[in-house]
Amino acid sequence: MPVPRYHPENSVVLIGTSSGHRDIGLKLRLDMPKPEEAEAAATQCTKLLTRLHDAHNEPADGIFIVLYRDPEVGQHRAQVVVETTSLAKQFMQAAREAGLHQKEVLLVSGGLWSSYVCTNADCCPPDATPVRSSHNPGPISTAYTLAGKAPFASFDAIQAMLRPDDTLNSDAMRRSLATAEAEPIAASESHRLLLDRLSFDEMPNTEQTAQLLIALRDREFRDLASAYSEESERPAAAGLWRHLAVNCVTPYQELAAAPLTLLAWNTWLLGDTVVARAALAEVLNIDPEYTLAGLLRSAFMAPGHIEPLQEFLRKLRAEFQSGSSELPER
Secondary structure, three states, rough: OOOOEEOOEEEHHHHOOOOOOOOEEEEEEEEOOOOOHHHHHHHHHHHHHHHHHOOOOOOOOOEEEEEEEEOOOOOOHHHHHHHHHHHHHHHHHHHHOOOOOEEEEEEEEOOOOOOOOOOOOOOOOOOOOOOOOOOOOOOOHHHHHOOOOOEEHHEEEHHHHHHOOOOOOHHHHHHHHHHHHHHHOOOOHHHHHHHHHHHHOOOOOOHHHHHHHHHOOHHHHHHHHHHHOOOOOOHHHHHHHHHHHHOOOOHHHHHHHHHHHHHHHHHHHOHHHHHHHHHHHHHHHHHHHHHHHHHHHHHHOOOHHHHHHHHHHHHHHHHHHHHHOOOOOO
């Protein structure tokens, strides 16, 4: 599954640097906060970025701050600069308080970028610079590349890519889901079907898709499915979970919560963090109380929790394969 590259919208992107390790470090994106929330958001997110660096044993010593906000209809870009300057200053202050050197503070708006801090017209002309300009490979090139590279889609567009598509074979899918719900297959048969699809890296047919979706409503089966996330299994698993999610046609959209959560887990382990966050966001749109999605979101914010979770899943899988643990029949 390819990693979508997207142009953040109404967002703030923080990019840490660590001179003691690699120069460019971790990045953090957040929705552009409301004015009354700006100070708290700047402080909390800057502290989070430094904690994430520390968790990777790469203490942050610098930061890029990039604001993304396009002009509204009829609005001039200069108005966006004025309206966002206070927010930029809040993040600059938070960076100073965290002891981070400001590498650059930028606004990307209307296809142009400009600096809030640089007054050198040779590198930061007053009329701003096109984002895709091939010259001047300065800090913006690094910051913009890590914040999304050449725009492919917005974050919302990536979420839309994960939603059910009622235009694809929806009638047949709907009939198969109704049948699978009325006559669910045994848990052991669901497990064999899952292993077959992962082993052969082949998408299930309509009937098998419905059977797996109904099976994933069972928490024990879903947890076992999440254990099939070793390095060699992740690409096939990610493809399968997305296939299942987009086939949750009306009125079965709620079934997408399980495969989207599993997709988030596998894509995070693959390094596709944008897809992982989009999948979790979509799960929580479907069911804000979906427990596993909430747990994964917390784990993603604290990288030290990832390995213990992997170990737990490996143990669960080993116990099931040894026969010491059985899935209950539905």
